Structures are given as structure tokens and as C-alpha cells.
Amino acid sequence: MLKNKGNFFVLETAHTSMLIRAGETRAEYLYYGDKIGDFTGTELLEAEEEACGLSLFSPWGGTDFREPSILVRSAEGGAACDFRLKSARIAKRECAEELPCSYGEEKCVRLEYFDGVQKLKLILQLTAYADCDAVCVNASLVNAGKKPVYLERFASVQAEVWGKDFSLITYDGGWASERQRHAHKLDLGKCENASFTGTSSNRHNPFVMLAREGEAYGVNLVYSGNHREAAEADDSGRTRLIAGINPFSFSWELNAGETFHAPEGVLVYGKSEEEVSLRMRRFVSRHIVRGKWKEKERPVLVNNWEGTYFDFTRERILDIAKKAAEAGAELFVLDDGWFGKRDSDRCSLGDWVDYAQKTGGIESLADEIRAMGLKFGIWVEPEMISEDSDLYRKHPEYAMKIPKREPVRMRYQLMLNLADPQVQGYVFRAVSRVITATKAEYVKWDHNRMMTDCFDKNTRGGEYYHRYILGLYSVFRKLVERFPKVLFEGCASGGDRFDLGILSYMPQIWTSDNTDARDRIRIQAGTAAAYPQSTMGAHVSAVPNHQTGNRNSLEARFLVACGGLLGYESDLTKATEEELSAIKKQIAFYKEHRMLLQFGEYHALGDAFGGEWAGYLTVSEDKSSAFAVVIVSEYRLGRSNVRAKFAGLDEKAYYRVSLRSPSGDWKEVCTAYGELLVKGSVSLGGIFGDTNVAENSNPVFPRAYLFEKCAAPKKKQS
Numbered sequence: 001m002l003k004n005k006g007n008f009f010v011l012e013t014a015h016t017s018m019l020i021r022a023g024e025t026r027a028e029y030l031y032y033g034d035k036i037g038d039f040t041g042t043e044l045l046e047a048e049e050e051a052c053g054l055s056l057f058s059p060w061g062g063t064d065f066r067e068p069s070i071l072v073r074s075a076e077g078g079a080a081c082d083f084r085l086k087s088a089r090i091a092k093r094e095c096a097e098e099l100p101c102s103y104g105e106e107k108c109v110r111l112e113y114f115d116g117v118q119k120l121k122l123i124l125q126l127t128a129y130a131d132c133d134a135v136c137v138n139a140s141l142v143n144a145g146k147k148p149v150y151l152e153r154f155a156s157v158q159a160e161v162w163g164k165d166f167s168l169i170t171y172d173g174g175w176a177s178e179r180q181r182h183a184h185k186l187d188l189g190k191c192e193n194a195s196f197t198g199t200s201s202n203r204h205n206p207f208v209m210l211a212r213e214g215e216a217y218g219v220n221l222v223y224s225g226n227h228r229e230a231a232e233a234d235d236s237g238r239t240r241l242i243a244g245i246n247p248f249s250f251s252w253e254l255n256a257g258e259t260f261h262a263p264e265g266v267l268v269y270g271k272s273e274e275e276v277s278l279r280m281r282r283f284v285s286r287h288i289v290r291g292k293w294k295e296k297e298r299p300v301l302v303n304n305w306e307g308t309y310f311d312f313t314r315e316r317i318l319d320i321a322k323k324a325a326e327a328g329a330e331l332f333v334l335d336d337g338w339f340g341k342r343d344s345d346r347c348s349l350g351d352w353v354d355y356a357q358k359t360g361g362i363e364s365l366a367d368e369i370r371a372m373g374l375k376f377g378i379w380v381e382p383e384m385i386s387e388d389s390d391l392y393r394k395h396p397e398y399a400m401k402i403p404k405r406e407p408v409r410m411r412y413q414l415m416l417n418l419a420d421p422q423v424q425g426y427v428f429r430a431v432s433r434v435i436t437a438t439k440a441e442y443v444k445w446d447h448n449r450m451m452t453d454c455f456d457k458n459t460r461g462g463e464y465y466h467r468y469i470l471g472l473y474s475v476f477r478k479l480v481e482r483f484p485k486v487l488f489e490g491c492a493s494g495g496d497r498f499d500l501g502i503l504s505y506m507p508q509i510w511t512s513d514n515t516d517a518r519d520r521i522r523i524q525a526g527t528a529a530a531y532p533q534s535t536m537g538a539h540v541s542a543v544p545n546h547q548t549g550n551r552n553s554l555e556a557r558f559l560v561a562c563g564g565l566l567g568y569e570s571d572l573t574k575a576t577e578e579e580l581s582a583i584k585k586q587i588a589f590y591k592e593h594r595m596l597l598q599f600g601e602y603h604a605l606g607d608a609f610g611g612e613w614a615g616y617l618t619v620s621e622d623k624s625s626a627f628a629v630v631i632v633s634e635y636r637l638g639r640s641n642v643r644a645k646f647a648g649l650d651e652k653a654y655y656r657v658s659l660r661s662p663s664g665d666w667k668e669v670c671t672a673y674g675e676l677l678v679k680g681s682v683s684l685g686g687i688f689g690d691t692n693v694a695e696n697s698n699p700v701f702p703r704a705y706l707f708e709k710c711a712a713p714k715k716k717q718s
């Protein structure tokens with residue numbers, strides 16, 4: 001809810017308040033934190049000197065020598081800006097057409113500023129999402145002058161808070177080790193989190209937090225390209241956090257009359273990191289994911305990639321699909337290798353036409369799979385081009401290359417120049433043809449390399465990275481408009497582009513190529529810091545694991561995958577009868593509890609980043625049922641003192657608690673009030689003895705619990 005009294009504005013959500021004072025020439029944050037009932041009494045704060053407040057943005061050019069959020073250079077070369085507040089009001093929210101944007105609120109606090117020398121109008125729109133305690137910021141800059149100006153940085157959002165003892169929490173890693181939590185103590189210093197790969201990246205996710213005991217501020221971007229978050233604590237006792245497009249290799253020419261829109265920034269406050277995560281996930285489910293699949297149950301899939309790689313025939317695919325159908329899966333996904341002459345990763349990207357000798361006809365293959373009662377899904381990697389492809393032979397100019405320079409190849413492939421509208425048109429048409437021909441109900445959109453050799457003859461160099469992303473979004477926009485029922489799953493070598501930009505078009509993303517239960521529990525825990533389980537593709541794959549060589553029980557792999565969108569990724573024809581019947585049982589269980597598993601309120605358990613065990617709890621909306629998984633990764637024989645607090649359960653409710661046996665059966669182990677389960681530090685000890693470790697190497701020990709509300713025992717009459 002938005003309130004305005006005099007020159008005060010309050011953005012109020014269910015549990016937080018953001019108080020902004022619009023002064024004579026500037027606006028500032030007076031307060032952002034736990035909800036305050038009323039904002040009378042703010043005169044106290046008003047007494048403060050204007051210039052000492054907490055700023056909403058910080059243009060280069062004054063006496064604030066901290067990290068600036070805006071730097072605009074005039075045609076003559078000067079780079080100072082002095083934006084004066086011209087108006088502050090509650091207004092209708094306007095979103096940029098070319099960028100994805102959160103949705104669900106019509107009104108915002110609109111602040112308009114003007115720089116009289118450069119003739120620049122700066123507009124900030126702040127929107128409050130009451131139900132999930134998020135505030136979104138949309139910043140744009142209008143050139144109201146007669147000459148071009150050059151944006152060298154234009155961050156999306158700036159948070160500023162009192163205190164200099166915060167840590168910047170980041171989620172970093174690489175391929176197969178995405179989104180590992182790190183805490184960087186600021187200590188009167190600066191810390192940056194940024195990507196340079198052209199993607200939001202598996203190296204540094206755009207979601208970060210400023211956190212200290214008792215409070216945390218989360219920031220994310222609705223963006224899929226190079227980003228940068230910088231946090232600085234200074235001696236005046238303030239900490240600033242800015243987030244936006246990475247200013248590295250960014251310089252945008254803004255001509256007279258033009259507007260530049262920064263990607264949307266998202267702010268969430270909470271009393272702890274966990275609370276921020278909870279709110280952020282809710283925000284993503286309700287105000288980022290959209291269309292037919294929003295809060296809608298997702299199918300259990302079987303994907304052939306790790307089962308066959310490129311080496312398949314129509315018969316082999318049909319055999320796997322048959323097993324998938326028998327096991328109760330609902331969707332079969334034909335991965336890489338079905339097009340062009342694609343027998344290895346050295347060719348054919350760009351030739352999105354049936355490899356008929358291999359598939360025996362993709363359209364009839366899809367139909368045959370559908371006849372088994374499965375939906376049909378297909379893999380594409382449309383932003384790429386192989387030099388050994390008909391597309392490259394016909395249109396070498398479509399590839400992203402710098403003239404006269406040998407391009408960098410990754411996985412033997414080049415990227416397409418999506419900054420070029422002609423190439424965008426090609427990609428849209430090519431993918432549309434695939435979907436139309438196969439009637440695919442699901443599309444996995446992959447992206448398997450980083451961006452190098454950025455060049456387009458019609459694009460200024462400093463604009464390339466962002467124009468690429470705008471080009472990509474324009475293709476996505478048209479595709480989801482044309483195929484509103486298709487379930488799109490984003491993928492980028494696993495989770496190289498797990499961000500709110502992708503999720504605005506594609507409701508789910510393949511979390512990581514690493515499906516080893518030991519690593520996966522950690523990767524999913526880091527991902528869940530900002531993204532709900534309904535966005536995370538999570539598959540059970542074969543042992544030994546193809547990435548790590550590690551072996552874990554089918555049960556452990558399944559229970560970890562239950563923390564996301566369940567799939568199986570192996571050659572099911574090679575599974576034993578015993579394994580197949582276990583898989584069948586697993587899928588039946590998952591389907592029975594699917595709403596809870598995919599859309600329940602998710603709580604992280606334990607410590608995935610250094611603790612002996614980690615897991616998750618997901619609780620139904622009415623808290624009548626819950627499911628928890630605990631994965632002990634550092635179990636030492638003879639030691640059984642593992643304890644959990646199941647925060648998230650209804651403290652007043654009485655629950656029946658059942659424990660899952662390794663064979664997938666459930667046994668009631670106790671009944672207890674929620675309060676005890678939440679506060680009581682429940683022992684998980686002594687329960688690992690029955691796990692079959694005989695053939696495991698470096699195994700993890702899984703446990704799963706079901707909580708079901710039941711009638712409390714009657715109190716004895718005294």
C-alpha cells in the first residue's frame with residue numbers, strides 16, 4: 001500500500017515499511033525495515049540535515065565520493081550531474097516495453113528529477129508488493145536536451161542503510177557448482193559482485209544481500225546480462241549497495257528525446273537472511289513467473305541427455321519413453337542431437353531441421369511418444385551457431401565475430417549476433433517452426449557458452465551486451481505470445497542464467513548439470529536463497545554420477561530432486577526391475593504431494609555451506625501438511641547427534657510425523673505440537689543405520705519426514 005502525507009511517502013507491505021521524504025531538491029530514505037504502524041512522529045527524523053540522509057541514487061559529480069550509481073557524460077566530455085527533485089507523487093506505474101518487469105500492482109511512488117545543465121530527466125518508480133514484502137524500482141533517464149549524452153553507468157537500484165558492519169552475501173560458483181553462498185565482511189571497505197560473461201552467470205548470481213545480526217536487505221535484478229552489485233561501507237556509518245547493468249564495457253548513447261530504461265531492481269527487507277529469502281521466493285512466484293504455468297503443477301519428466309548423449313536411434317528413444325510412461329512420468333524431453341547432422345557437439349547448431357535418418361521423422365516420433373500418454377518436449381539452443389552448419393555456410397554474417405579477428409570458440413561453437421534484428425527474426429522463426437512441427441508442449445532453451453567477440457556493425461561497442469539481451473527478450477516476448485501454452489525451461493550449461501529476466505518468460509530453469517546428490521543439495525540451497533523450488537529443474541540421474549563419479553542411493557537422489565521439479569535423466573531401459581519399481585513409487589509419491597513439493601512454502605534446513613547436514617522443509621499453504629528432507633553429508637560413524645528445528649510448521653497445530661524408509665514406505669514415528677518441532681531441536685540421530693552404504697562411495701545419508709496435522713490428544717480433566 002502507498003501512503004502520502006505532505007512530503008512523506010510510505011511504501012507499506014505486510015511486514016515492512018519504507019519511508020521516503022521528498023524534500024525541496026532531493027528525496028531520501030528515512031526508514032526501511034520492519035513495519036511501523038504510523039508515520040506521525042517522523043518530524044524527529046525530519047530534523048536531520050537533508051544531505052546526511054540515505055540516498056536513493058548517487059550521480060557522479062558532487063561531493064559524495066562513494067560508489068556512484070549514475071555517471072552520464074555530456075557530448076562535450078563533462079560527467080557531472082545534479083538531479084533536482086521536481087515532483088513526487090503516487091501515480092500509475094509504467095513499465096518499459098523492451099524489458100521484463102514484475103507485475104500485479106498498478107500504482108507506484110513516482111519521483112521525477114531534472115538536471116538543468118545536461119537537460120536530463122530522471123524518473124524513479126517505486127512499487128510495493130504488499131503480499132511478499134518487496135519493493136521494486138524502475139529507473140529511467142530521458143534526454144530532454146538537444147545533444148546526445150553518454151550513459152557510462154546507470155544502476156537500477158540503490159539501497160542505503162545505517163551501519164557499517166554488514167556483510168555482502170553473494171551466491172557464486174561456476175559450471176556444476178552454481179550459487180554457493182559466500183559472506184564478505186565489508187569493514188569500511190568495498191565489495192563487488194559482477195558478471196562479465198554476457199549472462200547473469202553461474203559465477204556470480206545477481207541476487208545479493210546486505211546482512212548483519214537482526215537485519216538483512218536483499219537485492220535482485222530482473223535481468224539476464226552482465227550485472228554488477230557493489231557494496232560500500234564508509235566512515236560516516238552508512239552502507240550503500242548499488243545494483244544494475246555492469247558498467248564495464250557499457251556506454252550508451254542517448255540521443256535527444258530518447259529514454260533509457262534500467263532493468264528493474266527488487267528490494268526485500270527481512271529480520272534475517274532466511275526471512276529475505278522467503279519473501280523473495282514469494283515475490284518470484286507471484287510477480288515474476290507468469291502465464292499459464294504460474295503456480296500450476298509442473299509435469300514429471302524424463303530427459304534422454306545423460307542416458308544417450310548424441311548416440312541414439314528412434315527405437316532407443318521410444319524404448320526409453322515407454323519405460324518413462326510405465327513409470328508414471330508425464331513428459332518426455334528429447335535433448336540435444338535430433339537436428340541437422342548433430343552426432344557430436346561440433347556441428348549443426350543453427351540448422352533446426354529434423355535429422356530424419358536418426359529420428360525417423362521428428363513429427364511422427366513426437367506423435368508416437370504422445371500416443372504413449374506422454375507430452376513431448378524438445379531441446380533447442382537457438383542463440384548459437386556451429387561453423388559446420390548450413391546456416392553458417394549461408395549466413396556467416398549472423399555469427400558474433402570481430403572482423404579480422406579469429407573468434408573464440410567454446411564447445412566448438414560461436415554465438416549468433418542477437419543485437420541484429422534480422423538475426424532475432426531468424427531465431428524466432430526457426431524456433432516457431434520446431435514448435436509448430438512437433439507440437440511440442442515443452443521447450444528446453446539452452447545456451448552453452450559465454451559471450452566473446454561482441455560486434456555488430458550497426459551497434460556501438462559499449463551498447464553491445466545490453467542490446468544483445470534486449471534482442472533476446474524481444475524473441476522471448478514474441479515466442480511466449482505465440483505459444484502461450486508451451487512450458488519453456490531455461491538452461492545455460494546448467495544454471496549459467498538463473499535470473500528473474502529468464503523467469504519472466506520461462507517459468508522454470510535447469511538448475512545445474514551437476515546432479516550428484518551431495519553437490520546438488522548445496523546448489524539447490526544456494527539457488528533457493530532467491531528462487532522458489534517451482535523454478536528449479538531437479539533430476540535423478542544414473543550412478544556413478546557422470547560429473548563427479550560419485551555414487552549415491554536412488555533414494556538420496558530422489559529426495560534431493562524432490563526439492564525442485566522432478567525429472568529423471570538416464571537410460572531407463574538400463575534400470576533393473578527393482579529400480580524401475582522404486583522409480584514408479586517415487587513418481588507416484590511426488591505426484592500425490594506435488595502441490596506441496598512444488599509450491600509449498602520452502603524453508604532451508606541445516607547449513608548447506610559447511611555444516612554436517614542440510615535439507616529443506618516445504619509447508620502447505622494452510623500448514624496442514626509438510627515434507628522435509630535432511631541430507632547428512634558429513635556423517636561420522638558412531639556419531640548421531642544431528643538435530644533439526646522445523647521452522648515453518650504451525651506452532652499451534654498438532655502433527656503426526658512419519659519417517660520414510662529407504663524402500664519408500666512411511667512409518668509414523670511420533671506425534672507432536674508444531675511448537676516443539678519448531679523450537680525443540682528434534683533429534684535426527686540414530687536413524688542412519690539402515691541406509692545401504694555397501695556399494696556407495698562417499699555417500700550422503702538421506703532422511704525424509706511427512707508432517708500431517710491431526711487431532712491433538714484430549715486434555716485430562718483434573
Ligand code: GLA
Binds near residue numbers: 305336379492493
Ligand atoms: C547443456 C545442458 C544439458 C544438455 C546439454 C546438451 O550442457 O545443461 O542439460 O542439454 O547441454 O548439449
